[in-house]
Amino acid sequence: MFVLAASTPGVLPPGLLSLGQLLASLLVIYIASKLGGELALRLKQPAVLGELVAGLAVGVSGLKLIDPAQPVLLLLAQVGVTLLLFEIGLESELRGLLKLGVQATATALVGMVVPFVLGYGVMKATGAAELVAVFVGASSTATSIGISARVLSELGYLRRTEGQIILGAAVLDDILGVVILSVVASIAAGGSLEWTGVARIVVSSLLFLVGAIVIGNRFMPFFLAIVRRLRTRGELLTASLVFAFALAWLAEQLGSAAIIGAFAAGLVLCETDKRHDLEAQLRPVTDFFLPIFFITVGAGVNLALLADRQALLLALALSALAVVGKLVCGWAAIGVKADKLVIGAGMVPRGEVGLVFASVGLATGVLSGANHTAVVIMVILTTFFGPLLLGALLRRQKRSDLAA
């Protein structure tokens, strides 16, 4: 009967959902995500690709059962990605990541510079203004850590060399992406570029990541002692969520991204003996939230954009270069035995990060019309093509492993 609280007298403020509306949305999301995921597996594709397509089918370009701009759903989707990165951190291995740190850094840097130059170049070649070319180039640098991490985790490649390099590079890409976005946004707003501000964000983000892991590791014995003394239900999960959400919140306050903090928390907890218990308890919570993310990303895809011929041509050119630009970055991972193409493929999807660039470009007035549409289509195409390519490459590698 509690539900009446929402449906009685007052009308809901705009953007909010009643319990009934939320339940209906979750029903659509869960059914679509299972149908899409299961179908994709039968077609030997990553489940996440099926979920994205299912989102497309129930979203603005399809049945319109889900409003991908619904703020409460977007908020819950963000919680889902935060939990995913916590889980990915928990499944990772800090030593492995550190050992491949040089390769990951090189991959991240090459994977940002090359797509930037290619995107910038093609826009200049079409006669676009300097600022537009910079913005399109910047949009091309993004990497969606969530989508590739899901594919790697799904196919059991998270702890292999390629997986660790992709993960490390994607995390660095996210840290640097926040910086790039603030730089281009401030240039777009007519402000001058303040290198001290840029340096501050880079340094504080990197210091946070290192500090969180070092201090977190010191804090762990104390944390585990507390957990052992708790007697109420859900003690391990709740205490771990407090740890993860505290780091996520702190990362955001420092100008970095919440998912970086959640990932760091996972890396710290993965070194403890509670790791497997926590993984088992965290999975159902992630399973509750994460489909909201993948379905809303798919649901936001507007296929009507493809009707604009000029934008479509530009988008295809940008997409091809965006794929090539990330694929080559795998070869920056020198000095290790790894499938360079797999690494590059893992960096291809722009996902939600690319969409943020596009929306900031639109909001600041730098991107409009065909240019904005082209960037959005590029993001969509790379987001779908990335998991497709990565899945195919990993299956091929598995087959050759079996044959060997």
Next chain:
Amino acid sequence: MFVLAASTPGVLPPGLLSLGQLLASLLVIYIASKLGGELALRLKQPAVLGELVAGLAVGVSGLKLIDPAQPVLLLLAQVGVTLLLFEIGLESELRGLLKLGVQATATALVGMVVPFVLGYGVMKATGAAELVAVFVGASSTATSIGISARVLSELGYLRRTEGQIILGAAVLDDILGVVILSVVASIAAGGSLEWTGVARIVVSSLLFLVGAIVIGNRFMPFFLAIVRRLRTRGELLTASLVFAFALAWLAEQLGSAAIIGAFAAGLVLCETDKRHDLEAQLRPVTDFFLPIFFITVGAGVNLALLADRQALLLALALSALAVVGKLVCGWAAIGVKADKLVIGAGMVPRGEVGLVFASVGLATGVLSGANHTAVVIMVILTTFFGPLLLGALLRRQKRSDLAA
């Protein structure tokens, strides 16, 4: 970096939270709920009582770290109660509930009539208007199923005779509560009482409950066959959530309450061999959401209300009668060997259901000033006193069981 989507250009619509704000709220909620719950256990009290007190400490009457009227938090709290009732249904036993159906029905009816008469009587004695007396009486009939169910589950009494009667009676109370609220609200709005409308809600709610269980049981082999064929992660949890949310949504559409549907879904699934697997996966999800409910209920308590002497006196009278009115209803459970006082104590907390009555009374203008304050204080006092009494009685019973 996804988090930027919320913090870039547009300002959040009123009532919405950014990811950072939500994480900060969850941190406060989890820390408060664990501190309160653990402290309560050390004091040999139910954990839920400690969570309510902790909510009070961080809410409007304390540190003001949590806004109990925040719409997103209220929505997530409702999801928490829905999941709790799903879990409680899963832990229950349909046959046990049916076997005690007569006793539960008698308990529910006596537990509504006596508090109504007492509340109505005391208001008439103070010279209140007829409509005010009716509303206060109606507010006294509420039972918070969530709070007592948590205490019963915590102390392992859910499947004992007393627990099953409390649960059955509280579910019926919820069904009838929706009806009573719509009746008093329509009278308050100056409308005439339409018995056909009332009958329609009663019949459709009861038919829904019976139908959901009967049809649900028939549907189960088909459901389990689907679950067995799913290969993506979280298949059992997601499929079960779809089943539970579908029934919850349907119940709400039929004019009943979402939690009734979730409870019915739990009852159906508890008959399957997947029950224990599902329980293990559902618990972490409930642990994520449920503290939001108990902390916000506690956080909404405004102790400043107690400064109004007239309201306080009236509130104390109403509270005493509200406790007595529910305590006697245990003796309506005739023909079974059970601790009648325990049953009555389980029906005492008005919780969130009582607050809904008070808020509708305020919104329709029937309750105001001292009367509204008195009803709210009565709800608060019974909500805290119920778990206290039930916990004490159950511990006493456990001790005498051990001694015997």
